[in-house]
Amino acid sequence: MxxxxxxxxxxxxxxxxxxxxxxxxxxxxxxxxxxxxxxxxxxxxxxxxxxxxxxxxxxxxxxxxxxxxxxxxxxxxxxxxxxxxxxxxxxxxxxxxxxxxxxxxxxxxxxxxxxxxxxxxxxxxxxxxxxxxxxxxxxxxxxxxxLEPLSCVVRGWRRLGRPEEVVVIGTGTIGLLHVMVARALQVPRIVAVGRRAAGLELARQAGATETLAADAQEALPRIRALFGGEGPAAVIEATGRAESWQAAAQWVRPGGRVLLFGGLAGGTWVHFEAFRLHYEEVDLIGSFHYTPADVREAYDLLARGRxxxxxxxxxxxxxxxxxxxxxxxxxxxxxxxxxxPEGAETGGAGEAGGPARPGGGDGPGQGSSSQTLP
Missing domain, CATH: 3.90.180.10 (Medium-chain alcohol dehydrogenases, catalytic domain)
Structure with a gap:
């Protein structure tokens, strides 16, 4: 082979x-x-x-x-x-x-x-x-x-909770999956930030209520202005760039949460302003990989066509x-x-390839009920 x-x-x-x-x-x-x-x-x-x-x-x-x-x-x-x-x-x-x-x-x-x-x-x-x-x-x-990348994204949302508004930095695959999950969770306001017009258009199609063409380092005043001068309740960093990690901590409002999702290379150090973390109670949240519960939730989201x-x-x-x-x-x-691979058909939802029977030791089968994210 x-x-x-x-x-x-x-x-x-x-x-x-x-x-x-x-x-x-x-x-x-x-x-x-x-x-x-x-x-x-x-x-x-x-x-x-x-x-x-x-x-x-x-x-x-x-x-x-x-x-x-x-x-x-x-x-x-x-x-x-x-x-x-x-x-x-x-x-x-x-x-x-x-x-x-x-x-x-x-x-x-x-x-x-x-x-x-x-x-x-x-x-x-x-x-x-x-x-x-x-x-x-x-x-x-x-x-x-x-299923695999979506399971990782679901893990991030379990860590983040369900805010009333969220800003997603990055319009690559992972950033767009975060937008989709936010939409599926019925987050009322979803703002996608990126540098590419094509990525921002995909974000709108994925469910973003607003988009902003900007680099993470220069967007601070524009982001805060979009949210009444304070900033949003939650920010998700999905680019894997150290400067975006630092920017995300500045964008969020006092008492807000930042999900640092995009991984950085080993040995990378990132600096955050102590005032924001201590006096303004900004929470910085890491997320890695997935648990079986996250995989089941991702499976259910896909199976239900969400x-x-x-x-x-x-x-x-x-x-x-x-x-x-x-x-x-x-x-x-x-x-x-x-x-x-050679001989495999491309695209199309009709690629059934066999009967769908319950599978996975503790996973969902047909007709499984939706797990509930926080």
Whole structure:
């Protein structure tokens, strides 16, 4: 089979490897669609603290079960499925405290499902048990592949709560997903801030009530003016730039909350004004990865058709063009690309690919009720 392999920084290749065989509790999936993401682009450019380089590349995908290992009862060949690439152990101290997104074993190589830029992928038993789900028939494989980034965004909203107004800095994929979730949560006022006209237009389509074309460092007076001189109740930083982290803490009103969502490179230090944090009780909130509850909520949002995620895909390309796709991403010529192995159909919500039966050890099946975000 064809598999994308990151051999080193900016050294992305395609190689031929055997189709994997499932072990006990494991499932091998035939990829129908894989998505590029900002994390993969960062890894391509500079490596990643939690993702192995060199190693198989890609982690957002959806497909059809090719083979199921011994002991797998919820899925069989032909089932259309969606998943996220990690699952907590449930036994380490963070897991026992309910902080499953901080599990000490989330990124153990043998427990992760990496290599989504391929024709087939093997899902380890912990993921099959907790984070593999039946794909509803009305969802396209493109839409289903958004489960992982959406789970991360849902985690951020659990940390933030549900403010009466929010400003989102950044109109890339993650910023737009935050706008969509805010809309789904019926936040009355959603302001998107970005530098690109195309991104701001997408933000309006995603549900922003207002947009502002500005750089984070120069927008402070304009943001405060939009909110009566004080600033908004909440700000979400979704660019992963240190200067935007600092700006977000200045934009928010006294008593407001700032979700620092966009990750920074290891070793980065960011400075905040002590007066704001102490005398004005501004809360700075971090968010990382997701818990099983976040994944279930993200699954439910997708299954209920609450989010127009397919609009975020800017290009569709065959898997064979993977190296060229990342060169284009590196040059800023694309935002999110759907990659299709040879013979896979592109687009369309009619990619059912098999019956949708309940899946995932503690995940939702058909007809599951919505979880409630704060």
């Amino acid at each position: 064809l598999q994308g392999y990151l051999a080193g920084i900016r050294r992305l290749t395609l190689r031929q490897v055997p189709v994997p065989e499932p072990g006990p509790g494991e499932v091998v999936v035939k990829i129908r669609c894989a998505l590029t993401c900002g994390t993969d682009l960062k890894t391509f450019r500079r490596g990643h603290a939690r993702l192995p380089v060199p190693g198989p590349f890609g982690h957002e995908a959806a497909g059809v079960v090719h083979a199921a290992g011994e002991g797998v009862e919820r899925f069989r060949p032909g089932d259309a499925v969606m998943w996220v690439p990690t699952a907590p152990c449930g036994q380490c101290p963070p897991c026992r405290r309910g902080q499953e997104n901080l599990c000490r074993h989330l990124f153990d190589p043998e427990r992760m499902a990496l290599g989504a830029y391929a024709e087939f992928i093997r899902l380890p038993a912990p993921i099959v048990a907790r984070h593999l789900f039946a794909k509803p028939g009305h969802l396209s494989f493109e839409q289903a592949a958004f 989010l127009p995620v397919a609009m975020l895909i800017t290009h569709r390309r065959p898997l064979a063009e993977l190296p060229e796709v990342f060169q284009a991403l590196d040059r800023g010529e694309a935002i999110k690309v759907a990659l299709y």
